[in-house]
Amino acid sequence: MLNLANNNFKGTIPDVFPSGCQLKALDLHGNFIEGEIPKSLANCSELEVLDLGHNELIVTVTTKGQEMELPKILTIFTYIDLSRNNFHGLIPAELGQLQALYILNLSCNALTGQIPPSLGNLKNLESLDLSWNNLRGRIPTQLQSLNFLSFLSLSFNQLVGMIPTGNQLQTFSADSHIGNEGLSGFLLTKNCSDKVADPKEDNHSNSGRKIDWTLLIAEIGLLTGIAVVVLPLVFSRRWRIRYYKCVDDIIIEIFPLAVSRKWFLWTAI
Known part of the structure; x- marks a missing residue:
């Protein structure tokens, strides 16, 4: 276990993790670390805890919408907290291979693209927070298979279409989806059809009106x-x-x- 949290470290994480690394917990939150996550971190095949949180945390972890203190890191508490950074680009589909993951927090970044359907493979996931990004497209129906999910926040993105209605997804309130003007469904007051509006159709909407x-x-x-x-x-x-x-x-x-x-x-x- 390597715990360097709540310091004033600056710069990047050294790309020096060796092959066969047996590190199980890496806690670097509460610093001023920048740059990219080193690719050699993939050598840590036994890693259970990775906390690179927003670098200004006080020995807390954001999970299920609340902050809780961890007096010690438990090996059975497997989570990834990359919230409140400046990550750009797509959410890696490879995250769906982390079968033991319990908590995934990527909120308050600048992530784009669609939510990977592979996240539906995280059968043990209990908390998923993708709020306050620039995610687009529809909510994958594969998320319906997350039977243990007790917290979900997809709010304040640019998601569109109908909200999936299967299993656990029916138990969440509208707060989990607010801030997505293109979303519709049983959770929201707006009840639109499943068809996503086409800008070309809007431009010619007047031409399609019938005369009484x-x-x-x-x-x-x-x-x-x-x-x-x-x-x-x-x-x-x-x-x-x-x-x-x-x-x-x-x-x-x-x-x-x-x-x-x-x-x-x-x-x-």
Whole structure:
């Protein structure tokens, strides 16, 4: 076990791990380490604990959304915490080969691409945190096979499509997926179809709208009727006289004579 946590180490991790390395725990969090993870670390085939956390931790590990203190590193507690660094690029699909992994925390980085479907091979995984990255695409349905998963955070990425609904994935709240505008499903208030919007379709969305001919014909008929009645009244004096005479006859039949006289006076103005 090599524990160099909570120091002021700077620079890179030396690429000096020998073949047949028997290191089981490497704890370097709480430093100012930069650069890449050395490839020779792959020689440590018995490595169970790797903590390269955000280099400003206080002897804590972020797991299942909470920080907990580890008074000592347990060999049965297998986890990888690479959170709060500046890692770029894709999540390696080779992570799916770490069958004994219990906790994987890659949050608060600049990772891109899709979530590797190979993560569904981590049958013992209990905590998966990929939040606050730039991950794209759909959530792999292979994650449905993670039967022991008790914490999941995929929030604040650029994921799209329907949220898988199998097994453990149904037990998580919407907080596990917030910050992904393109996601939809039973966990979110937005209930979209499984089809991901195509920008080309949006550009031509107006062209695909159907015309309601019934409504259009009714509107044309209304405008035509108004034109037939109003235009003659405005432009034809003879039509106005005949119109007023018809109205007078109707009023005389309905209202008393006194009211009719008032109507005559009003129309004569």
